Amino acid sequence: xxxxxxxxxxxxxxxxxxxxxxxxxxxxxxxxxxxxxxxxxxxxxxxxxxxxxxxxxxxxxxxxxxxxxxxxxxxxxxxxxxxxxxxxxxxxxxxxxxxxxxxxxxxxxxxxxxxxxxxxxxxxxxxxxxxxxxxxxxxxxxxxxxxxxxxxxxxxxxxxxxxxxxxxxxxxxxxxxxxxxxxxxxxxxxxxxxxxxxxxxxxxxxxxxxxxxxxxxxxxxxxxxxxxxxxxxxxxxxxxxxxxxxxxxxxxxxxxxxxxxxxxxxxxxxxxxxxxxxxxxxxxxxxxxxxxxxxxxxxxxxxxxxxxxxxxxxxxxxxxxxxxxxxxxxxxxxxxxxxxxxxxxxxxxxxxxxxxxxxxxxxxxxxxxxxxxxxxxxxxxxxxxxxxxxxxxxxxxxxxxxxxxx
Numbered sequence: 578x579x580x581x582x583x584x585x586x587x588x589x590x591x592x593x594x595x596x597x598x599x600x601x602x603x604x605x606x607x608x609x610x611x612x613x614x615x616x617x618x619x620x621x622x623x624x625x626x627x628x629x630x631x632x633x634x635x636x637x638x639x640x641x642x643x644x645x646x647x648x649x650x651x652x653x654x655x656x657x658x659x660x661x662x663x664x665x666x667x668x669x670x671x672x673x674x675x676x677x678x679x680x681x682x683x684x685x686x687x688x689x690x691x692x693x694x695x696x697x698x699x700x701x702x703x704x705x706x707x708x709x710x711x712x713x714x715x716x717x718x719x720x721x722x723x724x725x726x727x728x729x730x731x732x733x734x735x736x737x738x739x740x741x742x743x744x745x746x747x748x749x750x751x752x753x754x755x756x757x758x759x760x761x762x763x764x765x766x767x768x769x770x771x772x773x774x775x776x777x778x779x780x781x782x783x784x785x786x787x788x789x790x791x792x793x794x795x796x797x798x799x800x801x802x803x804x805x806x807x808x809x810x811x812x813x814x815x816x817x818x819x820x821x822x823x824x825x826x827x828x829x830x831x832x833x834x835x836x837x838x839x840x841x842x843x844x845x846x847x848x849x850x851x852x853x854x855x856x857x858x859x860x861x862x863x864x865x866x867x868x869x870x871x872x873x874x875x876x877x878x879x880x881x882x883x884x885x886x887x888x889x890x891x892x893x894x895x896x897x898x899x900x901x902x903x904x905x906x907x908x909x910x911x912x913x914x915x916x917x918x919x920x921x922x923x924x925x926x927x928x929x930x931x932x933x934x935x936x937x938x939x940x941x942x943x944x945x946x947x948x949x950x951x952x953x954x955x956x957x958x959x960x961x962x963x964x965x966x967x968x969x970x971x972x973x974x975x976x977x978x979x980x981x982x983x
Contacts, residue, residue: 605896606930607965607981609945614638614648614976617662620671621908621952623971625960626685628652629705634960636978637687638971639671645960648978654687654700654710665973666913668692673954674971675726677735679713680755688715688737690724690954694773697737697748714758716748717741720773723821723842723889723953727780729789730804738778738791740771745778745793764791764798764809776842777817781825781834783852783859792836794820814861816850819843822890822954826901828931829938836861837903837940839887843917845870847887847905849940866929866940870918882942884925885918886911889951893966895928903929903940904966906951910973924950924974949977 619639626642628635633645640660644650653660659670673690677699680686684702687710691697697719700710720740728735729747736747737759744763751760765771770793777794784790788800796813816823821842828835833852840846846869850861867873867881888908895902906926911917926949929940945968952972960967965981 605898606943607895608983609968609979610982611946611949612648612978612980614643614978615641615651616975618665618669618973619663619976620669620674620971621973622671622673622690622954623952623956623969623976624674624676624687625956625958625969626676626687628685628687628702630684634958636956636960636969636976637674637676638969638976639669639674641976642687643976655712656709659691663973665910670695671971672722672952673724674956675735675737677726677750679750681752686710688726690719690737690739693720693722693775694718713756715750716759716761718773720771721775721778723776723778725778725780725822727789729780729791729800731787731789738780740775740778743767743769743771745771745791745798747791762805763807764800765811766808770795777820777823777838779820779823779825779836779838781836783812783825783834785833790825792816792823792825794818794823794838812859814850816861817841817846817848821888821905824890824892824901824903826892828940830900830933837892838890839905840867840869842888842908843886843911845873845883845885845918864939866942882925882927883919883922884927885922887951889954891955891957893957895966896930897964900931900933902931904955904957904968905929906945906949906970908952908972909950923947924972926950926968926970926979945979946977949974949979 624637628642635645641651663669670691675688679699686702688699696717697715699715718741725738736749738747745765746763748759748761779792791798794817798809817840819841820838823838825834836850847867849864886908887905890905892901909924926946932941956969957966968979970977
């Protein structure tokens with residue numbers, strides 16, 4: 578199956594907007610060199626950092642980090658039963674990885690989100706001394722399959738966003754006590770829909786007041802003047818049945834932040850939600866980019882890329898036009914070779930260009946690769962210093978770097 582880099586939204590979806598032409602969609606499309614760092618399954622997440630402090634970005638996928646700029650020299654981060662080649666028909670014990678200086682020594686450390694529901698840890702950089710990195714506790718019962726890491730409080734320090742014991746919230750490291758477990762803050766009341774395998778989590782300023790709100794698949798949580806107030810005000814809106822990362826940015830340039838997410842990260846479905854203000858209230862209008870499976874295979878519905886299981890998403894300006902775009906792809910074998918929607922289809926990695934054309938806005942798909950896909954989290958950053966974002970993937974197919982080529 579081949580995927581065409583254009584989008585044609587049909588009248589069946591009344592809330593969708595016009596697409597741009599193929600010629601317009603090809604302007605400023607970056608080219609990528611694919612580097613196969615490993616063909617072994619070590620993790621479904623990845624991280625970028627300068628781990629040896631030589632001024633050159635490195636990458637980490639599972640229990641190894643790889644030296645830039647060629648990513649051929651690898652170093653082990655931890656040992657034990659989780660430091661092995663995992664069977665791609667099953668699961669690793671690393672669903673997400675994030676970089677930060679958690680003890681304030683000036684060196685990049687690594688936060689690991691293990692199998693959902695387990696304890697999260699961070700690994701202390703040994704500062705080129707060699708050997709295994711020392712393991713420290715971050716948080717217990719780290720729920721959600723695709724967590725996120727953001728400065729949600731606006732304090733210059735990132736927090737880990739997830740759910741625990743039925744509460745949606747975040748955990749923040751304490752710089753005064755870096756080796757103690759992180760403080761967890763709940764933004765919701767206890768709710769049974771928040772469990773270890775929850776799907777759908779995001780953050781961003783929905784109200785436009787400068788404060789970062791949180792999102793789940795059923796609505797969004799408004800940060801109050803005092804963020805220690807619990808619970809935050811909940812605004813119900815049915816974004817998705819089973820979302821993944823929920824991205825918040827101004828898609829159409831009207832000054833209001835919108836939402837982009839998967840409709841079901843184990844099936845088909847992808848949409849952006851235009852924020853609309855009505856009588857002082859905030860609501861959203863859905864713009865379908867990939868329909869759910871019952872609509873996608875209707876013969877009358879044409880022009881949509883048939884890519885399923887968009888389980889990880891990142892918002893980043895891919896083409897340098899100053900407007901965020903979306904990088905995502907198919908999570909390969911999320912539940913093995915026979916699970917979920919179309920597990921045998923090509924493992925597509927793609928980006929969706931946010932294209933504004935007068936009063937019309939759409940997200941235009943561009944295929945990067947058809948034999949990698951994504952996991953449950955991945956990292957994007959400028960690895961070669963050319964000003965164009967590069968992509969690091971860790972999943973059941975292995976570890977990959979997509980290096981931009983000008």
